[in-house]
Amino acid sequence: xxxxxxxxxxxxxxxxxxxxxxxxxxxVVECPSGTLFMHEFKQFFGVQDNxxxxxxxxxxxxxxxxxxxxxxxxxxxxxALNLVLRGKLEHKLKWTFKVYDKDGNxxxxxxxxxxxVESIYKLKKVCRLEVEERTPLLTPEEVVDRIFQLxxxxxxxxxxxxxxxxxxxxxxxxxKMLQMDVNxxxxxxxxxxxxxxx
Numbered sequence: 001x002x003x004x005x006x007x008x009x010x011x012x013x014x015x016x017x018x019x020x021x022x023x024x025x026x027x028v029v030e031c032p033s034g035t036l037f038m039h040e041f042k043q044f045f046g047v048q049d050n051x052x053x054x055x056x057x058x059x060x061x062x063x064x065x066x067x068x069x070x071x072x073x074x075x076x077x078x079x080a081l082n083l084v085l086r087g088k089l090e091h092k093l094k095w096t097f098k099v100y101d102k103d104g105n106x107x108x109x110x111x112x113x114x115x116x117v118e119s120i121y122k123l124k125k126v127c128r129l130e131v132e133e134r135t136p137l138l139t140p141e142e143v144v145d146r147i148f149q150l151x152x153x154x155x156x157x158x159x160x161x162x163x164x165x166x167x168x169x170x171x172x173x174x175x176k177m178l179q180m181d182v183n184x185x186x187x188x189x190x191x192x193x194x195x196x197x198x
Contacts, residue, residue, distance in 0.1 A: 035072065056119035063098045089169075096164075102116075106160070108164065110148060110157065117140040151163050153167075
């Protein structure tokens with residue numbers, strides 16, 4: 001009998017007890033205090049010396065820190081892994097929105113989105129107008145302008161959660177750009193292979 005979790009297709013799946021125990025063992029080895037601190041989280045992603053990337057990772061950390069105590073405990077860790085590895089698209093988009101909404105006012109304005117896009121751009125350099133590799137890179141400003149042009153339905157210069165989710169669902173390019181959050185599921189899976197923590 002396992003814990004009910006949601007898989008990548010949005011279906012309920014089970015995580016077996018052995019996997020959960022393995023996650024716990026790895027968590028305790030890396031975090032003997034029972035909590036993961038911001039500096040450890042940054043170290044895990046290797047962004048200590050990259051200011052822009054570190055800011056993005058700090059926003060990601062805060063989004064995973066559900067109780068706001070500036071640490072990630074084991075339950076928050078499991079919830080984070082469940083979200084990025086097995087969560088439904090809507091839940092992932094809501095989480096991404098929370099990361100992007102730096103001031104927590106429920107809307108994303110152009111400066112907030114530009115700051116995130118610039119950070120991610122420096123991390124991955126993935127901003128392409130088309131899927132093809134030979135397409136020239138867009139600047140972060142061009143990415144933000146295009147997202148607002150396609151997604152800001154009421155033209156108020158801010159993206160609400162509904163606009164954010166609807167825009168991502170309606171346009172593949174917008175989805176790719178809004179999920180440009182360096183695909184935490186892919187990052188975490190890659191880091192799990194390299195680190196004892198994940």
